[in-house]
Amino acid sequence: MPLPLETELRQQIAGDVLFDDVSRGLYSTDASIYQIPPIGVVLPKSKADVRAAVQVAAAHGVPILPRGGGTSLSGQTVAAAIVIDFSKYMNRILEIDAERGLVRIEPGVVLDQLNTALKPHGLQFGPDVSTSNRAALGGMIGNNSAGSRSVRHGKTIDHVRDLHVLLADGTELQCEPLDADAIAQRQSLETTEGEIYRRLPAIVDAVRDEIIARYPRILRRVSGYNLDAFVPELQTELPIAATSAELNAQWPDRGEFNLAKIIVGAEGTLGTITEAVLHAVPLPQQRGVACLQFRTIDAALKSVTTILKTEPSAIEMLDKYIIELSRTNLEYRSYLDFVEGTPEALLIVEYSGDTLEFVQDKLDQLEQILADWEGLEKYIPAVDPAQRDRIWNCRKASAPLLLSIPGARKPIAFVEDPAVAPGQAAEFARRFREILDRRGVAGSFYGHASVGCLHIRPMLDTKTAEDLTALKEISDEVAALIGEFHGSMSGEHGDGLARSYHNRDLFGEKLYAAFEEVKRLFDPRGLMNPGKVVSDVSPVENLRYGTEYRGRDIKTFLDFSGEAASAGTTGNGFLAATEMCNGSGVCRKTNTGTMCPSFMATRDEEHSTRGRANALRLALSGQLADDALTSQRMYDVMDLCLMCKGCKAECPSNVDVAKLKVEFLAQYYQTHRPSLGTVVMAHTGRLNRIGSALAPVSNWLARLPGAAYLTEKLFGVDRRRQLPTFQHDHFGRWFSRHTPHPGAGQNGKVILLDDCLTSFCEPNINRAAVQLLERAGYTVELAGLQCCGRPYFSKGLIAQGKSLVEKNIATLDKLSAEDVPILGCEPSCLLSLVDEYPDLVPTDAAQHVRSRSFTLDAWLAEQSAAGRCDLKFDPLDQSALLHGHCQQKALVGTSGTIDALKLIPQLNVTEVNSGCCGMAGSFGYEHYDVSMAIGERVLFPAAKTHTTGPVLAPGFSCRHQLADGTGTQALHPIELLAQQLTPDDQP
Template sequence: MASTAATRIHGKEREELADILRKRVSGEVRFDPFSRVLYSTDASIYQMEPVGVVIPQNVDDVLAAMEVARENNIPLLPRAGGTSLAGQTVNHAIVIDFSKNLNQVLEVNSEEGWARVQPGIVLDQLNRELAPHGMMYAPDPTTSSRACVGGGIGNNTCGAHSVIYGKSLDHILEVDAILADGTQTHFRNMEAHELEAKLSGTGLESDIYRGVRNISQGNIAEIKARYPNIMRRVSGYNLDEFLTDDPFNLTKMVVGSEGTLCVVTEAKVNLVPRPTMTALSILHFSDIVQASEAIVEVLRHEPSSIEVMDNILLQRSRESLGHSGDLSFIQGDPGALLAVEFYGESEGELVSKTNTLKRDIEGKGLAYACVNILDRPGQNRVWNLRKGGLGLLMSVHGDAKPLPFVEDTAVDPETLGPFVKRFDEIVRNHGTEAAYYGHASVGCLHIRPLVSLKSSEGVATMVSIADEISDLVKEYGGSLSGEHGDGIVRGVYTEKMFGPEIYQAFQELKRTFDPQGIMNPGKIINCPPMTENLRYGPDYHAQTIPAKLDFSIDTDFAGAVEMCNGMGACRKLEGTMCPSYMATKDEEHSTRGRANLLRAAMSGRLP
């Protein structure tokens, strides 16, 4: 059942807290029932009503909100685009929304290859501002049109090109942060004498330096034994980055911590040169297993990206008005496609690379067709389909949806073929099917089983699949999260995946950073059961409202409202949707916000 903040704070206390905040914050303080509904969901399966919302105008507002939270022992949650898939950005807490005002590029140094940015800057907007410099910020999730740098820091976001660029961890150089006690600090690479001064100091910041060093270096053997030996491990905390003192940069502990350790107010990010030219080869396969088995051979050609799309996604695209006319690159009726991208300095170089791949793959009988695309409009059509994958999949009608609960597994690409085969067997043994897409180049697939959580049987199916998949991932030496983070839905498996000793180290780390336990509690570790706080559960009911228009394709009007999955595509800043959000940057004026309010009213959460 989706819960409220009643266990945290009562009505009169909420009003008093809001009054205190309004006296100390120059930005907006929104504690009304409607605002709380707007921030109670993200793109995950969860719903948790916040205590209230603060939309800061500046860093002083962030500091004031944190001080009020600490003084009143109220949890605090930093949030940006709200596109998280594991429940990281919902909590019974004071939510700080960085996306409306703290969203600027502060400085660009193209010669040294870095920029200073605020956490609310949208990824695509950042790269538009960097384009005149010939540079870009490398992490590129498919939600880049509305996802923010701050959220990427929290999740350790990667994206389609991580096979050459790595994770956010590799691109966040320094951060300004506010610690749980209100201390403002700057994390960066420390020289030996600087580190020694921090270690010998007093106060929470020095406690953190000592704690991170002692916890990490006191568990070296267990860390080496239990951390997956793959590039796309983002689960847990990054203790493996602190096995030695050289280098020592607490930025690397903040990345991937999901707001559970501190609040980031500014970041210095690494920049990379924009590619001169690109080309795509579209490989066609009879099924997803064959596509997965071909990855190792394709990687020998050193592509910049390999993205996979399965037949469910392709079928949804054929039924989509926005994509059905842009599928000329598909030959026949493939069960899966691999979109293989190459960088090059000239068209001749790209022709050579794509033709070499085509001869190799077709010569070895690995794919039944290969379509090479060198023109930019043609490549854009493919990327638009891939980036629209989540929205296309979630447009499935009915209560059973391709849900995010085991959608972020990562294994060594060498074992991806047999892993996918076993994964599919588990899903089919539960009487359902799954949609497959994702970053095949690094073994990270977003696999979404179709499940309805509106019945007890559906909830039990979700848990059973998740249990078996966690066993499978562990068997293959992989990670339950390759870029979407742990949140709640994977945080419940943290101890199972890392073992009791590392889990205890994680708990000690959390206590060291956050002695009061107010920083986004219940994420990564000490999580509530994955079956609590569901947006839709067996007890969810919506009113049937008579309508003159025909909503029968979605059962009724309530079903049409529930088609919003929270992915936030309506928050993008270009195009035609959503003009009211573009004008105000208010969640309430986004299509997602309106859907959330309608659903809350129809299900009785709002009067």
């Protein structure tokens, strides 16, 4: 009797096998508007695992879907199939042959990861998609991705040399460049491979005239199968500056025939890639950009053919929606701060070369050629790497930024990347706008203007029948318009569920029949990623949000009215907060930033921002079991969220999983008893007071043999952790007996938030704060709170936390009644007043407290810059390494801390891009291994190799994580500032 599918997979696969409802739900969506639950998910560790999964699926007659980062915008990576996710384990760069410009990889390698490895060799991968920090190369091959610089480097198909492919029956194909003799040898084989090598050329020959007549003569065509790649005369017609001729010259062994060309762009419908050999291209030594501000989109697009005469490496367009959205996003609002007014379009023109002089000459040439261009309002060149990269990064964030537009109608992807000849783009865009205008639908226009590939997103609400009708009609009319312009329905994002429907009409019956024959040749049983490329499935089927979509009515503990308003609804704001996640997967980046630290450590989808938001959405919309919201499985999904708030700042759609976790825990504890460790951690304020009162006995007891083991068993605190040391002479005692500086009060009064972390465990920090403030001329009054309340709501004990917060708001509102600033040294505590308080207690008093709360170092820097205080510091000719606190980076940024440190003459401050330290309050005590893995990613190595000066960390948790992970005794920036105060002014 055959084994059940899941059981057989578990027996044969060393990697992970996931069949539970939550895991299947997480893989039911990608970055598109579609949702189809998979049958199960396999995360293979090796090629043997992939082969086993394919063979087991074939034996059971079950479809297979290969997947990387799940960033598809057309629904390519969702299907009722066994999803094979390569991103967690099969993400190794196997070999770099720098001399030949070749690299061998597994399909889960991310583009930025590859380029980081190639950079020391002076190389890069040519195609550069905007999702480069999370897009897997296997997906780029499956989609034939291109990116911003395709005018220079073409598409992925131009850079693939060899592919190892498994067919649906387990047959392995070696796809590589072959000469005539090698082709004949393969064709002689009496195997599936031999059949493919015999029949594919015959299929192409039978429709050669149709290919020549109907395939669009443009660079950016990724719809259908690449039959044109096997018609040599077509390969010399495309206007690619550095692909056809230069790559052929660089790699003379490209061969007469390469089966890889039919696999590239096939969206996983023909086979599963297990390994690839790719060509790399030289890395330009210099880049420069010019940002051109236009009055209208027409003016911008009409200038493109003229700009192309200057041979740029890219021409990208942004429209007014993206410009305005970047101005409201914490991460991106400074990137386009040079833009004046409200232009309808920007063109970002890039030049690259070996010298700065070459780039500058090109920029000057551009300025001259467009000197009198009608509609051009402003020309801004940028050769400084920091400014150049800010402009470029804003372009890369365009798609997810758009989805943060408030209201029920969102810019959605279904006709978002048509391609026409660049000279036709202005007329095409005008005609496209007419289609939208007839229905009263707005749309955002941006994309790769250099190659006529425009990303156009109509704003629709797919939960309404009216807009679903409009979606189908717009899709059909755009397809007809594409046919009229002899363009491509997809210039980059592929067919998927959104556009496969149109291939029959766009290519004609003969070519479509050839596509079907290719599909049968490689996949006779139709098991590979069904419903893509050759499919009549309507683009309004399988939607994530359709007319039947409903949410459960949940009474929440936090205020989600803002999220509800942003979603254009008066309903469930908790659900609306989860729906802000559009699936773009920015949270899956692993090289830079803070979001998402637990994903960076585990590479598990459920431990990403997207995964957590998706899991909650599925529960809140009734797509999981009735008790799913408060189940142990949901607890496991949310448990590794560090509440760092990196997502709130770095997610272009502003998904705040930290807030979602607080609400989830509050809901969870409605039906589950909190653990003893949870209760103890929530009472950190009281615990620290007691520990300080009993010190040094409390410290001695904590270090007795067996105490760590007992603490782990009772409270869940990992025995490998060093507990903070309590100080008997805590800050409050010191403050009550200290004598203020004679100049204190001449500049006014401030409230110091004497938090329960630094006050009882590191009182020297608040002492330094008082010293600085009084020397700056301020009288210091203590807030005197029992606790800010953060430990309560971070552990989900909302009732206790809310009661405390209400008292704190009343106290702080009164203390700051005359706009007296509330200052704090510990970012997590001070910023609770800014972020959590208004959500817990949505009152005017809470908003007033929020408006008067500042981190102390940033506030001091601001007062000094404004001339309101005069602090003098001794020079320090050293380099300080600064690790910013997560919540500080997310909510207010670290520039204020850096500005304060710059008050110290000769001090050089380097901020490490370390993301989260991994401690995050109690998280590091309860999840030691994950916590240390997060620290080892960037922070620990940076601290270990920094020997030229102090290591600085504003966060209490960060300093303790550094001590445990590296032995480094980090200073709070306030301590360093106090140490460097000139002694002349000391009392």
